[in-house]
Amino acid sequence: MSRVYNFSAGPAVLPEEVLREAAEEMMDYKGSGMSVMEMSHRSKVYDTIIKEAEADLRELMEIPDNYKVLFLQGGASQQFAMIPMNLFKNRVGDYVVTGQWAKKAYQEAKLYGTANAVASSADKTFSYIPDVSDLPISDDADYVYICENNTIYGTKFKNLPNTKGKNLVADLSSCFLSEPVDVSKYGLIFAGAQKNVGPAGVVIVIIREDLITEDVLPETPTMLRYKIHDDAESLYNTPPAYGIYICGKVFKWLKKRGGLSAMKEFNEKKAAILYDFLDQSKMFSGTVAKEDRSLMNAPFVTGNDELDALFVKEARAAGFENLKGHRSVGGMRASIYNAMPMEGVEALVAFMKDFEAKNTK
Numbered sequence: 001m002s003r004v005y006n007f008s009a010g011p012a013v014l015p016e017e018v019l020r021e022a023a024e025e026m027m028d029y030k031g032s033g034m035s036v037m038e039m040s041h042r043s044k045v046y047d048t049i050i051k052e053a054e055a056d057l058r059e060l061m062e063i064p065d066n067y068k069v070l071f072l073q074g075g076a077s078q079q080f081a082m083i084p085m086n087l088f089k090n091r092v093g094d095y096v097v098t099g100q101w102a103k104k105a106y107q108e109a110k111l112y113g114t115a116n117a118v119a120s121s122a123d124k125t126f127s128y129i130p131d132v133s134d135l136p137i138s139d140d141a142d143y144v145y146i147c148e149n150n151t152i153y154g155t156k157f158k159n160l161p162n163t164k165g166k167n168l169v170a171d172l173s174s175c176f177l178s179e180p181v182d183v184s185k186y187g188l189i190f191a192g193a194q195k196n197v198g199p200a201g202v203v204i205v206i207i208r209e210d211l212i213t214e215d216v217l218p219e220t221p222t223m224l225r226y227k228i229h230d231d232a233e234s235l236y237n238t239p240p241a242y243g244i245y246i247c248g249k250v251f252k253w254l255k256k257r258g259g260l261s262a263m264k265e266f267n268e269k270k271a272a273i274l275y276d277f278l279d280q281s282k283m284f285s286g287t288v289a290k291e292d293r294s295l296m297n298a299p300f301v302t303g304n305d306e307l308d309a310l311f312v313k314e315a316r317a318a319g320f321e322n323l324k325g326h327r328s329v330g331g332m333r334a335s336i337y338n339a340m341p342m343e344g345v346e347a348l349v350a351f352m353k354d355f356e357a358k359n360t361k
C-alpha cells in the first residue's frame with residue numbers, strides 16, 4: 001500500500017488511523033455481523049454511533065446546552081438556501097462577500113428576499129478580509145453572514161464581525177475543528193464534512209435553540225426545515241449514516257490528540273513551515289494579505305504560469321497530490337487540514353526548495 005501526501009481542498013485527507021479502523025470494522029461492526037453501511041439507522045447500535053458522535057463534538061467544541069447539533073445532508077451548499085428559508089423573518093440578510101462560497105450563499109439568499117453585500121473583498125480578487133468592525137448592518141437584518149475560512153483564496157477571519165446585535169451565521173466548512181471557537185458568539189455555524197471531518201454529503205449544523213422555529217418561509221420544503229430535523233434528532237429520514245460514523249471516529253481521534261487547542265498549536269506550527277518558506281523564497285510567493293492567512297488553505301504562485309504547471313506536474317510525480325490551485329485563481333494551493341501530518345508539509349517544502357534551486361539560473 002502506498003499513500004500520497006494529499007493536499008486536496010476537499011474531499012481531503014483523513015487521519016490514517018480512522019481509515020484503518022473503518023477498514024477493520026467494514027465487514028463486521030463490533031459483532032453486529034454487518035457493516036455500518038448496511039445497518040438500520042433506527043437500530044440500537046447505530047443510535048450509539050450517532051449519539052456518541054454528537055456527544056464528542058459537543059465536548060470538543062464546548063457547545064453550550066442551548067445549541068442543537070444537527071447532522072444533515074445536501075453538503076454545505078444546501079445551507080445556502082436553508083439559512084434564509086428558516087431564518088428570514090423580515091426577509092433581509094447582510095452578507096460579507098469574501099469569496100466564491102460567500103457569494104454563492106449571498107446569491108441564493110436573494111431568491112428568498114433581500115441580501116445585502118455589506119462588505120466585499122472582490123476588488124482585490126478576494127485576497128484579504130475586509131474591515132468588519134463597523135459594517136452598515138441593516139436595522140431589519142435577520143442575520144449577518146460570513147464564510148469564516150475562504151477555501152479557494154486562503155483567507156480567514158481573525159476577528160468576527162461586529163454584527164451590532166444581529167445573529168452571526170458562519171460557514172466554517174474549511175476551518176471546522178481546526179482551532180477552538182466560542183460557539184456562543186454565533187447564531188448558527190455550519191460545516192460540510194469533507195474537509196476536516198469526514199466524507200462529502202454530511203453537513204453539520206450547530207444552531208442556537210431559539211432560531212429553530214416553525215415560523216419559516218411558507219415555501220420551505222419539509223426536508224429543509226431545521227425544526228423537523230431537530231425534533232427527530234437528525235433521524236427524520238435516513239441520514240448519511242456511514243458518513244456520520246466516520247465523522248464520529250474523527251471526533252474521537254481529535255480528542256485523543258488533545259482537542260482543539262492542541263490542534264490549533266499543531267496547525268499553526270505546520271502552516272508556519274510553509275508560510276515561512278514562501279516569505280523567503282525568491283521563486284514562490286503567497287497570494288493573500290499576511291494578516292488574513294488561513295491555517296488550512298495556502299495558495300501560492302511562482303508568477304509564471306508555465307513554471308506553475310511544471311511544479312504541479314513534478315510534485316505529483318513525487319507523491320504530492322492535488323496542489324493545483326482552484327480553476328478560478330490558478331497557481332497552486334496546499335490544503336493542510338488537521339489530518340495532514342507535519343512530515344507532509346516538511347516534505348513539500350523540501351521539494352519546493354529543490355524545485356527552486358533546479359529552476360533558478
Ligand SMILES: Cc1ncc(COP(=O)(O)O)c(C=O)c1O
Nearest residue numbers: 075076077101151171173174192
Ligand atoms: C467554505 C465552503 N463552503 C461551502 C462549500 C460547498 O460545499 P459542498 O460541496 O459540500 O456543498 C465549500 C466547498 O467545497 C467550501 O469550501
